[in-house]
Amino acid sequence: MSVIAPPAKPSFKAQMLQAREEAIVQTVNRLLAEKGFDAMTVDEVAAAVGIAKASLYKHFPSKEDLAAAAMVRIMQRTQDMLAALPADARPIDQLRAVVRWALQVQLAGEMPSLPSQNSSLRAALMANRGYLDRLIAVSDRLGGWIQAAQAEGAINPALPPIAVLYTLYARACDPVLEFLKAGGQHSDERIVELVLSTCFDGLAAR
Amino acid sequence: MSVIAPPAKPSFKAQMLQAREEAIVQTVNRLLAEKGFDAMTVDEVAAAVGIAKASLYKHFPSKEDLAAAAMVRIMQRTQDMLAALPADARPIDQLRAVVRWALQVQLAGEMPSLPSQNSSLRAALMANRGYLDRLIAVSDRLGGWIQAAQAEGAINPALPPIAVLYTLYARACDPVLEFLKAGGQHSDERIVELVLSTCFDGLAAR
DNA sequence: GTCTATACTAGGATAGAC
DNA sequence: GTCTATCCTAGTATAGAC
Numbered sequence: 001m002s003v004i005a006p007p008a009k010p011s012f013k014a015q016m017l018q019a020r021e022e023a024i025v026q027t028v029n030r031l032l033a034e035k036g037f038d039a040m041t042v043d044e045v046a047a048a049v050g051i052a053k054a055s056l057y058k059h060f061p062s063k064e065d066l067a068a069a070a071m072v073r074i075m076q077r078t079q080d081m082l083a084a085l086p087a088d089a090r091p092i093d094q095l096r097a098v099v100r101w102a103l104q105v106q107l108a109g110e111m112p113s114l115p116s117q118n119s120s121l122r123a124a125l126m127a128n129r130g131y132l133d134r135l136i137a138v139s140d141r142l143g144g145w146i147q148a149a150q151a152e153g154a155i156n157p158a159l160p161p162i163a164v165l166y167t168l169y170a171r172a173c174d175p176v177l178e179f180l181k182a183g184g185q186h187s188d189e190r191i192v193e194l195v196l197s198t199c200f201d202g203l204a205a206r
Numbered sequence: 207m208s209v210i211a212p213p214a215k216p217s218f219k220a221q222m223l224q225a226r227e228e229a230i231v232q233t234v235n236r237l238l239a240e241k242g243f244d245a246m247t248v249d250e251v252a253a254a255v256g257i258a259k260a261s262l263y264k265h266f267p268s269k270e271d272l273a274a275a276a277m278v279r280i281m282q283r284t285q286d287m288l289a290a291l292p293a294d295a296r297p298i299d300q301l302r303a304v305v306r307w308a309l310q311v312q313l314a315g316e317m318p319s320l321p322s323q324n325s326s327l328r329a330a331l332m333a334n335r336g337y338l339d340r341l342i343a344v345s346d347r348l349g350g351w352i353q354a355a356q357a358e359g360a361i362n363p364a365l366p367p368i369a370v371l372y373t374l375y376a377r378a379c380d381p382v383l384e385f386l387k388a389g390g391q392h393s394d395e396r397i398v399e400l401v402l403s404t405c406f407d408g409l410a411a412r
Numbered sequence: 413g414t415c416t417a418t419a420c421t422a423g424g425a426t427a428g429a430c
Numbered sequence: 431g432t433c434t435a436t437c438c439t440a441g442t443a444t445a446g447a448c
Contacts, residue, residue, distance in 0.1 A: 020413095035322075039324065039325070041440080042442065042443085043440090043442090052416075053443085054414075054443085054444075054445090055415075059413090063442070116242055116319075118241055153411050155410060156403070156408075160391070162391070163386060164409055166381075166385045170380060170385075174376060178323060185368070186366070194365065194366070197362070197364075198365065198370075200409050202404070202405065203365065203370055203373060204298070204360065204408075205361060205362045247424085248425085258433050259425085260427090260433070261431065261432050263425065264431055265431090267425095
C-alpha cells in the first residue's frame with residue numbers, strides 16, 4: 001500500500017478513460033439495436049468509435065463482453081426509469097408506463113434485440129453477475145406490479161404472471177414497430193399507442 | 207426439339223431428385239427455426255442431410271437460395287392451410303384459426319424466424335418471385351378477413367388493418383412461446399391458448 | 413493505451429476426379 | 431450428381447513497437 005493517500009476524486013486520466021468506455025458502450029448499444037449481435041462486427045465498432053480494433057480489446061476482452069456491457073447498460077437504464085416512476089400510481093399504469101418507455105427506446109434505435117436462444121451472447125449474459133442481478137431486480141419489480149394488477153382485476157387473473165412478464169419483455173423488442181416505422185404511414189407517437197393498445201387491449205374489439 | 211415424345215410422368219430418377227431436395231429443404235426449415243439464418247451453417251445442413259457440402263451446392267446455388275426454398279415452403283404450407291379452412295366461418299374465427307396453426311407450427315420447431323431487417327436473406331427473399339407471390343397471396347387473404355372482422359365489430363376498428371396484419375405475423379414467431387416452453391410449466395396446448403388470448407384479448411381484464 | 417500488422421479460424425463456395 | 435480436397439474472404443483476437 002502506498003503511504004500517499006489516494007485522491008478523493010478520480011483523476012483526470014481515469015475520467016477520460018471512463019468517458020471513452022461510455023462512448024464505446026453507447027456505440028455498441030446502437031449497433032446491437034440495428035443489426036443484432038451476430039451481424040455486428042468488432043471492426044465496425046472500432047470504426048464507429050474512431051479507435052483501432054486492438055484498442056477495443058484493451059477495454060473489453062471479447063466481443064461477448066463488449067455486448068454484455070451494453071446489455072448491462074440498458075438494464076441499468078431500465079432500473080433508473082423504474083425508480084423514477086411515481087410510486088402512487090396504479091400497478092397497471094406503472095406497467096403501461098414501462099412498456100411505453102421501452103417502445104420509445106426501441107423507436108429511438110437504442111433497444112438491443114433479445115439474444116436468441118443459442119447465441120454465444122446468451123451464455124455470456126447468464127454468466128454475467130452485473131446483468132443477471134439487474135434482470136432479476138427488474139423482473140421482481142414488474143412481477144410485483146403484475147400480481148397487484150391481477151389482484152385488483154386490472155390484468156386478466158387467468159394469465160400466469162410469468163406469461164405476462166414474458167409478454168412485456170417481448171413487446172419491448174417487438175418487430176411490429178420496425179415494420180410500422182418502415183411503412184412510414186404513422187408517426188412514432190401513433191406507433192407507440194398502437195402497439196400499447198394491441199398489447200394491453202388486444203386485437204379484438206371491446 | 208426431340209422427335210421422341212417426353213414421358214407423361216416424371217422419371218424415377220427425377221422423383222428421387224425431388225425427394226432428396228424435399229429432404230434438404232425440410233432439414234433447412236428445421237435448422238432455420240432452431241438457430242436462424244446466420245447461425246445455421248451449410249456444413250451443418252450437409253451433415254444433417256447426410257451428403258457432401260458440394261452436393262448441396264449442385265441443388266442450390268447459395269446459402270440464401272437454400273434458405274429461400276425453405277421460406278417458400280412454409281408460405282406454401284400456409285396457403286394450403288388457408289385453403290383448407292371452412293369458408294363459412296366468421297372472419298375473426300378464421301384469423302384465430304390461422305394464428306393457432308402458426309403457434310402450433312412454432313412449437314413443433316418448424317417455424318423459421320422472421321429474417322431481420324438487414325440480413326442478406328431479406329434481400330434474397332425480396333428478389334424471389336415464388337416467395338413474394340405467396341406472401342402477397344397470404345397477406346391479401348388475411349387482409350380481407352381483418353377488414354371484414356373490423357366491419358362487423360369483431361376486431362377493433364380503430365386499428366389500421368396493416369398494424370393488425372403485422373401483429374399477426376409477429377405473433378407467429380413470438381419468442382414468448384420459446385420462453386414459456388423453456389419454463390416447462392405449461393403444456394403446449396396451454397401455451398398456445400395463452401398466447402392466443404394475449405394476442406386477441408390483450409393483457410388487461412375484460 | 414494507442415497504433416499497424418498479422419495470426420488464426422470458421423464458414424461460404426468451387427475444382428476436378430469419378 | 432456425388433465425393434474429397436481446396437480456395438478465399440470475413441472476422442475474432444493478439445503481437446509488438448511507440
